[in-house]
């Protein structure tokens with residue numbers, strides 16, 4: 001740029017559940033002074049609203065009819081990401097089992113995706129220094145012109161072990177089956193399914209520690225910024 005200011009950098013991080021998208025994206029954004037957007041939290045928030053208002057989450061027509069109603073606000077500070085729906089802090093409730101079990105069905109409804117995708121694009125466009133956006137369809141659909149696209153993977157066993165560690169006492173097989181079910185639903189829906197963009201860099205995190213994954217992604221962003 002003529003005034004020497006750095007161009008905002010847009011980083012898209014996609015992948016299945018438990019591959020480390022949130023942990024990696026937050027740390028990379030914090031380290032590089034970028035904003036951070038957890039798009040899964042937005043789909044969880046609209047799902048929470050549907051449940052809270054008694055909408056049948058197995059009825060796509062009922063969901064579509066009210067998809068424009070909830071006001072979802074995402075705070076993009078990677079040190080303190082926040083999410084509210086109609087002014088209510090839902091950061092805790094959206095991680096509950098009920099929302100987790102219903103979020104794939106709600107997020108498959110095209111009217112929901114259109115609404116949330118618009119919101120995501122407007123947040124990314126207003127990020128002054130740039131942003132790390134994580135989800136399932138960021139590189140393919142939401143931000144196809146992102147400067148850098150990463151697709152994180154890990155074996156089903158590694159992902160289940162990571163999640164079981166979080167959910168104290170959870171059975172490994174049950175956790176692995178629940179992850180596989182959600183990934184299958186997210187990958188097979190018609191509208192912008194979970195998919196790797198053709199120009200994404202794939203990082204298999206199975207045998208990497210979280211700090212190693214963060215370092216790898218930070219290096220990729222720095223290389224991109226340096227024009228390598």
Ligand SMILES: Nc1ncnc2c1ncn2[C@@H]1O[C@H](COP(=O)(O)OP(=O)(O)OP(=O)(O)O)[C@@H](O)[C@H]1O
Pocket residue numbers: 015016017018019020021022023024040162163166205208209210211213
């Ligand atoms: N490379 C890694 N090695 C070990 N544990 C990890 C690694 N990456 C992430 N974790 C741990 O795995 C768990 C899941 O990570 P995280 O929430 O970042 O995944 P995610 O891809 O965002 O999942 P979801 O899509 O379901 O939100 C967390 O407890 C995190 O600390």
Ligand SMILES: Nc1ccn([C@H]2C[C@H](O)[C@@H](COP(=O)(O)O)O2)c(=O)n1
Pocket residue numbers: 017039040041043044103104107108134135136137138182186
């Ligand atoms: N870009 C996105 C992000 C998330 N979803 C849906 C599908 C996931 O199962 C769910 C929850 O995401 P998580 O919090 O586990 O990352 O939200 C999507 O469809 N598109």
